[in-house]
Amino acid sequence: xxxxxxxxxxxxxxxxxxLILGQRLGEWCGHGPVLEQDIAMxxxxxxxxxxxxxxxxxxxxxxAPESTEDQLAFMRNEWEYRNVLLAEQxxxxxxxxxxxQFYIEAFQIxxxxxxxxxxxxxxxxxxxxxxKETAYHFKWASEWVIRLGDGTDVSHRKMQDALETxxxxxxxxxxxxxxxxxxxxxxxxxxxxxxYTAWSARLQPVFTLAxxxxxAGQWMQEGGKTGRHTEHMGYLLAEMQFMxxxxxxxxW
Amino acid sequence: MKDWxxxxxxxxxxxxxxxxxxxxxxxxxxxxxxxxxxxxxxxxMEGVSIWVVESSxxxxxxxxxxxxxxxxxxxxxxxxxxxYDLPDEVKHM
Numbered sequence: 001x002x003x004x005x006x007x008x009x010x011x012x013x014x015x016x017x018x019l020i021l022g023q024r025l026g027e028w029c030g031h032g033p034v035l036e037q038d039i040a041m042x043x044x045x046x047x048x049x050x051x052x053x054x055x056x057x058x059x060x061x062x063x064a065p066e067s068t069e070d071q072l073a074f075m076r077n078e079w080e081y082r083n084v085l086l087a088e089q090x091x092x093x094x095x096x097x098x099x100x101q102f103y104i105e106a107f108q109i110x111x112x113x114x115x116x117x118x119x120x121x122x123x124x125x126x127x128x129x130x131x132k133e134t135a136y137h138f139k140w141a142s143e144w145v146i147r148l149g150d151g152t153d154v155s156h157r158k159m160q161d162a163l164e165t166x167x168x169x170x171x172x173x174x175x176x177x178x179x180x181x182x183x184x185x186x187x188x189x190x191x192x193x194x195x196y197t198a199w200s201a202r203l204q205p206v207f208t209l210a211x212x213x214x215x216a217g218q219w220m221q222e223g224g225k226t227g228r229h230t231e232h233m234g235y236l237l238a239e240m241q242f243m244x245x246x247x248x249x250x251x252w
Numbered sequence: 253m254k255d256w257x258x259x260x261x262x263x264x265x266x267x268x269x270x271x272x273x274x275x276x277x278x279x280x281x282x283x284x285x286x287x288x289x290x291x292x293x294x295x296x297m298e299g300v301s302i303w304v305v306e307s308s309x310x311x312x313x314x315x316x317x318x319x320x321x322x323x324x325x326x327x328x329x330x331x332x333x334x335x336y337d338l339p340d341e342v343k344h345m
Contacts, residue, residue, distance in 0.1 A: 040288070
């Protein structure tokens with residue numbers, strides 16, 4: 001693979017993470033448990049869609065004129081998406097959405113700081129912009145893990161179940177795909193394995209306050225980063241891509 | 253969530269201005285009310301500071317007393333300081 005392709009694949013990995021997670025959160029629009037949380041989740045969704053746009057624009061620039069931002073977002077096939085499996089997991093109940101967000105944001109904080117130090121000026125600038133958003137996202141998710149964990153018997157059980165259900169998808173966050181190794185070696189990209197300690201340290205105090213047990217499972221799922229997705233991804237794409245597939249080039 | 257109390261939300265749009273009432277929302281406690289207010293009422297850069305207060309803690313004037321309360325001030329034009337020339341530098345008057 002040429003140098004340019006790895007950088008492109010890295011950009012798509014980041015863009016796909018943001019888009020797919022944004023799409024998932026957007027599914028709550030009109031369905032939130034209360035109006036205030038409906039808006040909170042769609043606010044976060046819009047942060048992610050905004051981030052995805054910046055990254056797709058950068059990626060499209062690397063493969064112009066064959067591709068545009070919209071084509072990359074909406075016209076690729078499932079195995080061409082490079083997002084982590086955790087991002088595409090279904091919303092489930094509110095606790096499961098909170099758990100997914102909590103694991104991801106806890107990771108993003110230190111990941112974005114490392115990406116800001118990379119030798120790629122565009123990734124660095126996007127990371128810098130995203131850090132403040134992420135601080136709020138993490139606060140939002142942590143508050144809800146604590147409230148549900150430390151709430152009623154039912155909310156405690158649902159929060160613990162959700163954290164257990166998604167736990168096997170957290171390992172992939174720290175497993176380097178080939179384009180991530182390339183990025184680390186050539187452009188001082190984040191060292192994923194080194195971020196694990198910081199991530200655990202962010203989870204632990206929240207679990208303690210919430211009175212929840214840190215899941216202990218060792219076996220981890222992986223594959224999303226190289227295009228092998230879970231069964232949920234196809235349905236997500238079918239809904240997300242419908243308009244552009246049915247009316248190619250459609251604009252608002 | 254049905255038993256979450258109602259909170260009134262006040263937003264300061266810029267430093268130096270006063271907080272203004274913008275609406276109300278439901279939350280389990282004051283901390284959640286502030287976070288909800290951030291998400292519901294400041295998403296278009298409406299403010300730099302948020303106050304929330306439980307609606308049940310507000311005391312309001314009685315609408316049936318409006319005549320006695322407010323009408324006497326309607327014909328007291330001299331209470332308006334409209335006879336002064338204000339320098340341009342004085343803002344928010």
